[in-house]
Amino acid sequence: MNLVTAIIQPDAVDDVQIALHQHGINGMTLTEVSGYARQRGHTEVYRGDSITIDFTDKVKIEILCTGDQAWAVVKVICDAARTGSVGDGKVWISPVEDVVRIRTGERGDAAI
Template sequence: MKMIMAIIQTHKLEDVRTALHDVGVMGMTVTESKGFGRTKGHTEIYRGAEYQINYIPKFKIEVVCEENISEKVIETISETANTGKIGDGKIFMWDIDSAIRIRTGEKNEQAI
């Protein structure tokens, strides 16, 4: 299993959700997030210390999926969330060791 975490523009959430459903994603977590990337954050020096300002609101989406669809999930998010303008966001992926569906006790691929 893979964890795919993506930061996307807020107005792209519904398109991404629909597209992910179409490729077989069964669940996802959505969180309001703020942050900055290479282009939009500004660093300010105040009393000798650096402060990050200008955090831009985005949605963070987290999807745990079977490994065999993970590349498709990344491709889908990448294409659907792309406007070609700065601030389109980023996608990260890492391995997941285990998953448990609390109601049934099912584990791993059966749980997601």
């Protein structure tokens, strides 16, 4: 089992959600986050004053999937979230040792 984690632009969430659903991925966790990478924020002008915004708003998506699905999930996310602009985001895969569905007690792939 794997945990696919993606940090994407907030504008891309709907497209990613639709694309994942079309590929049979029915569950994901979404968290609003902020941070910076190479772009290191940006400067805006507000009422004549320059304001530096160090962190940009992003969305973190987490999807628990089988090992066979992980790279397909990454491809779907990348295809749906790609604009070609700086700040499109990142996706990574982390191994998951085990998972338990609280309601039924199922473990492993059955709990996904």
